[in-house]
Amino acid sequence: MSTAKRATNSRAEKMAEKHVADLQDAGLRITPQRIAILRVLAEAEDHPDVAEIHQRVQGDDPKISIATAYRTVAALEQAGMIHRHTFEGASARFERVNKKHHDHIVDLDTGEIVEFHSDLIEQLQADIAAALGYELVHHRLELYCRKRPQTP
Ligand SMILES: [Zn+2]
Structure with a gap:
């Protein structure tokens, strides 16, 4: 086994340990399905819906059904481990909550x-909340956009 390969494995193991610890912290039972879905979402650079999540866990365990994927995602969401996004005109999409805070642009096309x-x-939102006598707790911002025509 090459060093690179071994490094990849140990990184994967560390990630799995972290998913186990996160499940424990959230008070959830540790199941292979939950770990598999957390892995998929930790590795995702997009915001997959349940069908895409289900497709991506097939490599871990092809026996995970779509119904199990829905149930598992719902449990992880309820425990506050993943965020559900309901972008206009799309099915619910998910991502891990422990990513750095960010907002989203949705390409309409x-x-x-x-x-x-x-x-x-970020500052402006806090200022607006403060001016109205509020403390900003959290927010979600979605910009619905279309690519500008490229000018040569
Ligand atoms: Zn995101």
């Missing part, structure tokens, strides 16, 4: 979800 972060917007 392709359905692509683009992540962004703006200190200016």
